[in-house]
Amino acid sequence: MPHGMMTSATGSRRYSEIERATHPQGVDMDLEQTSATDLLSELGSGNCSSVELTEACLQQVARHDDTIGAFLQVETESALARAASIDQQRAAGEPLGPLAGLPVAVKDILCRCGVPTTCGSRMLENYLPPYNATVIERLENAGAVIIGRTNMDEFAMGSSTENSAYQLTRNPWDPERIPGGSSGGSAACLAASMVPLSIGTDTGGSIRQPAALCGVVGVKPSYGRVSRYGLIAYASSLDQVGPLARTVEDAALLLEVIAGHDPRDSTSAPNEVPRYSTTVREPLEGLRIGLVKEHFGEGLDNEIASAIEQAVRVYESLGASVHDISMPHAGYGVATYYIIAPCEASSNLARYDGVHYGYRTDTEAMLKELQAERQLLSPQEDEGKLDSPLVRMYRRSRAEGLGAEVKRRIMLGTYALSEGYYDAYYLKALKVRRLIRGDYDAAFKQVDVLAGPVTSSPAFRCGEKTDDPLSMYLEDLYTVTANLAGVAGISLPCGFTSSGLPIGLQLQSAPFQEERLLRAAAMYQAETDWHTRRPPLA
């Protein structure tokens, strides 16, 4: 049902459906090559208005999103109204926020007061949050123009965005291929030049992997750097909100806006937020780069390995020193993650009970089903083996409202936490998590950033891994350890395969060293032009 869910309470419609009352001729803007940072100067100098910029973005969406499917909903009317009000504030000389007038796309996982927020699930198809996530508040206070909600794997569980209950999102570099996930919509809309900035979330690689596969920049901040208030929970000790953009400077700008302590999230860190958008331009002297030898083993695509090697040479040419690092527990990351994340998910998703909000099964049909089952019982059989009506309502609502991957992870987590298995699985995984963190702590005593691949292979074909959950999980090999340890990571474009698919370079830094991470990334970007390549859209 592509876009079928968009009959919303907010009355938003797709851009192609509305008449363009203003600027019917459109504005000729080079959305492909103008960064968010440059667009801000254009807006500031009066070369374009926010309405013109927003219209140009909406036009690009109208042209290409039927093919790409990045957006679950485009909020044409509210975005244009918002843009017009920013333009008025600017004309009146009022103080403006750091993103004033810039269109931003938001992954459909952050609560927005009165605006549908589905998390890619049927369960939340009709959910209208009664409050705003802190990240949404920060975007609005910064003057951003939110232009729509992007597609994602249901409840952020997946690496291809194929687990969305609503639609497929296609990779702009090859529509036969997946964009990565779970923040696939947020990466694809950037690659297709529909917006200059977007927001994603990363629990095991869900920002960095789609950024790599779509050839854009994505940052997973340190755990605690960005407030999770109003972020629909998947695995609370791993989830982080972060920026996606086409340049490192743009990502720095967006991170600066969304980062910072929030009294409403007890796990948000009180650390001060550096001026990332300013310092990102300052190269680092004496940069020490670590290469994790465990990341260059069997299974890594040759073209990706050689792109990473070349990126490391660029750093050497800039005076950085390169050091071999061993992280002996890196290979256990996926196993550790696929215990801890499902355990946390099984607990977090217990809230979807068909009572307080979200989908509920047809109660009449459910009662009939129970009645029929009772009649099949012989008189000697205990009625206690049947579910009570309330339990059956929970079970049917969850069975009908949740998709296959979400059920799989809830089942896995419930099993791992059940009596007799807790020590063997969950507790064991928490101990290995400590060992993985120990590997990072040792590494960051020797180097400033770790450099390596984001994925072991380029974007795969739609449908290729849907029947094999384990092979999909192994997509997360190089990214999950950052979440388990709480460190920061970034993916940035560093080349293309011979078939023209983007390759990402991953850099990781110690917790709360995003400033250093972004500066290191910008040094590479300044020497290369991979980030300026755009897909040939049909």
Add this chain to the structure above:
Amino acid sequence: MPLSRSDVERVSLLARLQLGEEELDRLTEQLSQIVQYVEQLSELDTEGVEPMAHTLDLQDVVRPDERRPGLSREEALANAPRHDDECYRVPAVLGD
């Protein structure tokens, strides 16, 4: 296989999921495969390692105990599949 079909059936009740026959078969196989994979952690000696549930060394956070506005009853009930303007409505808990 590490998980039997009856294990999966038992877990589906704990997880409050109703699973069909085919789903039970498929999940028995898939969960077994995943559990087999994650069992590689048993190779590691974790004797004396402190479990890490969380990556931040934050102290317990307390805030002043002051009244602040919350959701009104109307707002809290607005997303409920069934309510009677005062309470959430659910099927009978005891009997029918």
